[in-house]
Amino acid sequence: MERVVITGMGLISPLGNEVESFWNQLVRGESGISRIDTFDTSRHKTQIAGIVRNFDPDAHFGRKEARRMDRFVQFAVAAAEQAVSDSGLVLDQIDRERMGVYVGSGIGGIQTLLEQKDILNSRGPERVSPTLVPMMISNMAAAMISIRFGALGPTLSPVTACSIGNTAIGEAMRVIRLGLADVIIAGGSEAAVNEISLASFSNATALSTRNEEPARASRPFDTERDGFVMAEGAGIVVLESLSHAIRRNARIHAEVIGYGSSSDAYHIVATHPEGAGALQAMKLALADAKLAPEQVDVISAHATSTDIGDKSETKAIKKLFGEHAYRIPVTANKSMTGHMLGAAGGVEAIALVKSLQEGIIPPTINLEQPDPECDLDYVPNTAREVKARIGLSNSFGFGGHNAVIVLKAYSS
Structure with a gap:
């Protein structure tokens, strides 16, 4: 079987709209909330x-093209452009029938739907945009990336909530x-911070209400945590077979x-209280990597800052x-980024790659009074220099979806 490597990375996030600025703020323990x-x-x-912040779709895409894309698609395409540029791929020199896109979104174009519903109510059905459906459906991020780069190979939009x-x-x-x-461009994108999503999550008592201290609101594993913080963005990587990457140097x-x-x-929103599904996914990931647990050097936790979620993980x-x-x-990472929902896994994969490259583990900020049931080494409040070769990244989603990946510092 082919070995698979990451050759390109790109992101849009509350901590910056390209990888280096994001990474620098993450290591400094800065909050994007x-x-x-x-x-x-x-x-x-x-x-x-x-x-x-500081993302201008009109300047990036041109006003006409930007208006045809929901915000989650804009994020995904912009992050994919960064990743492809970072990879050094020369599109005219690769077989694009063997280039695919696996990019998903948990909620898709909900903002476009809300705006068009308002138009329907106020101006009538004749004024509803004919592009409503293609703008809001969750597969459109993958589709637009495929169109952008002429990727003719396998293209898929997984929808597994926050594990996308x-x-x-x-x-x-x-x-x-x-x-x-x-070659496959892979990751997730989300842009669901709006009135209706905020109201729904809030009425489910899932969100932090620490409104006067935003930077201190997301506090995984801390006794004072009171819910997660919604966030938006995109995290995209370029995956290649090792042989293909070596051929093009x-x-x-x-x-x-x-x-x-x-x-x-188990439940439509609650994680299994004993972490049974998370345990199974981690076991399978290590077995797939042919690793013993003792060989893992660092874990990037899902850790949303909810009581049951942090304990079960x-x-x-x-x-x-x-x-x-x-x-x-x-x-x-969510202590600083907030919970980017369908974008979280892609962004956190990039952070883990940077940890393996730089030998630095970003901190878990706001961990001031550790929950007695959360008693592991969560790298509290200050980044740590650690030479790490193997990292495991957890992502879990509503409906009980669990997905775990294992990354390794590259060596030939």
Whole structure:
């Protein structure tokens, strides 16, 4: 089977709109959470989110093209452009029938739907845009990336809620391993910070209401956590077979060596309290990578800053790794980015690649009073220099979807 490597990375996030600025802020322990100023939150219990700033779609795409894309598609295409540029791919020199796209979104173009519903109510059916449906459907991020780069190979839009990024990377890895594609652009995108999503999550008591201290609101594993913080963005990587990357003398960021997926089969929103599905996915990922638990150097946790979620993930890690669990640094990027939903896995994969490259583990910020049931080494508040070769990244989603990937520092 083919080995699979990451040759390109791109992202749009509340911590910056390209990889280096994002990484620098992550390592410094800076928060991307702020008060929402994109719509009126005066009647909302939660008034904070991880908002993408300084992203001008009209300047990036041109006004006409930008208006044909929902915000989640704009993010995905912009991140994919970065990733392809970073990869050094020369499109005219590769077989684009063997180039695919695996990019998904959990919620898709909900903002476009809301805007067109308002037009329907106020101006009548004659004024509803004929592009409503193609703008809002979740597969349009993958479709637009495919169109952008002339990718004629396997193209898929996985919808596994907040585990989408890892699902996309893992499933794409399998396709390349089997020799069915040479290159796949993979990841996730989300732009769902709006009135109705905020109201729904808030009424489900899932969101933090620490409105006066936005930067301190997302606090995984801390006793004072009171829910997750919604965020938006996109995280995209270019995956290639090692043989293809070597043939074109590509720079290789890391290798994808394992993938595991499972279902909790438990509840539509609540994670299994004992972390059964998370444990199964991690086991499968390590088995796929042909690794013993003791060989893992760092874990990028899903860690959304919810009571049951943080506890169940900690339980799953301890069940799988035993005593070694207490020796593995576990980092929670969402303490700084917020929860980017379908974009989270892709962005966190990029952060993990940077950790393997730079030998630095980003901190879990706001961890001031650790939950007694969350007693692992979460790299509290300050980044740590650690020489790491193998990292495991967890992503879990509503409905019980679990997806775990294993990354390795590349060596020939």
